[in-house]
Amino acid sequence: MRLVVVFLFLATVSATCHANCFIEQVVHQIHPLRPRSGAGGYRLENINCQSWRLAVETKNIINWKLVPEACEGYIGHYMLGKQYRKDCETVANVAIEYAKSLTLAGDGKDIWVFDIDETTLSNMPYYARSDVQFGALPYNDTKFNEWVAEGTAPPVPASLRLYQTLLPLGFKIVFLTGTAERFRAIRTSNLKAAGYHTWEKLILKGEADKGTTALVYKSKKRTELVNSGYRVLGNMGDQWSDILGDNAGDRTFKVPDPMYYIG
Numbered sequence: 001m002r003l004v005v006v007f008l009f010l011a012t013v014s015a016t017c018h019a020n021c022f023i024e025q026v027v028h029q030i031h032p033l034r035p036r037s038g039a040g041g042y043r044l045e046n047i048n049c050q051s052w053r054l055a056v057e058t059k060n061i062i063n064w065k066l067v068p069e070a071c072e073g074y075i076g077h078y079m080l081g082k083q084y085r086k087d088c089e090t091v092a093n094v095a096i097e098y099a100k101s102l103t104l105a106g107d108g109k110d111i112w113v114f115d116i117d118e119t120t121l122s123n124m125p126y127y128a129r130s131d132v133q134f135g136a137l138p139y140n141d142t143k144f145n146e147w148v149a150e151g152t153a154p155p156v157p158a159s160l161r162l163y164q165t166l167l168p169l170g171f172k173i174v175f176l177t178g179t180a181e182r183f184r185a186i187r188t189s190n191l192k193a194a195g196y197h198t199w200e201k202l203i204l205k206g207e208a209d210k211g212t213t214a215l216v217y218k219s220k221k222r223t224e225l226v227n228s229g230y231r232v233l234g235n236m237g238d239q240w241s242d243i244l245g246d247n248a249g250d251r252t253f254k255v256p257d258p259m260y261y262i263g
């Protein structure tokens with residue numbers, strides 16, 4: 001029996017509650033990570049979890065189903081600790097520097113595309129649950145959709161800061177998500193509650209695109225945008241399938257996500 005208890009040190013939780021509150025909440029919900037055998041697919045001995053995470057972020061490891069059993073604790077620490085937040089801040093800083101360097105046409109056609117889950121909204125309150133374990137236990141579509149339907153996902157703070165910087169620079173914002181169209185109302189209220197108060201388009205996955213991969217679906221939607229005159233100057237996502245494919249954008253930005261893979 002192997003029990004790894006996630007301890008969390010959140011000295012960084014600042015006085016401004018803002019998006020940090022949810023972390024304080026989940027800290028008190030962390031359960032001992034349950035030992036598992038089989039099922040995971042990863043039977044790597046002596047796996048180095050930091051190397052695994054790097055290989056995931058660089059798209060060297062693809063099509064993975066679960067966080068390796070041996071890395072449950074490591075990924076939990078990463079996601080709830082300082083490093084994930086610092087990594088997101090670094091991506092946002094680079095994106096802001098790039099955005100500020102551009103001269104926009106001023107015709108309202110310069111857009112910044114954002115993915116939603118784990119890019120602008122965080123599902124950490126869900127992924128920290130004992131029956132989800134930061135992606136180490138099998139994905140349950142029903143359960144995840146119940147969480148989405150709550151509409152209480154907090155923002156990824158760094159991405160919200162980028163968003164707040166882009167608007168006054170004149171960028172139009174497009175949210176492009178694989179979430180199903182039937183969640184439009186709750187996603188809209190969730191985005192607004194999280195601080196994303198305005199946007200040009202919110203594109204959700206309709207019936208016609210059901211069954212298509214994220215890469216194909218997002219490429220198609222971006223191409224539709226470009227065909228109607230928009231210019232994708234920036235594009236940010238937590239999955240490579242958000243930022244590869246057709247009309248990916250003049251520059252793309254990858255935020256970390258070692259919890260799941262969407263191809």
Ligand SMILES: *[C@@H]1O[C@H](CO)[C@@H](O)[C@H](O)[C@H]1NC(C)=O
Nearest residue numbers: 138139140141142143144146
């Ligand atoms: C998935 O979650 C639902 C809702 O919580 C639950 O009823 C169902 O048993 C779960 N399925 C599996 C395979 O665990």
Ligand SMILES: [Mg+2]
Nearest residue numbers: 115117118238
């Ligand atoms: Mg995402």
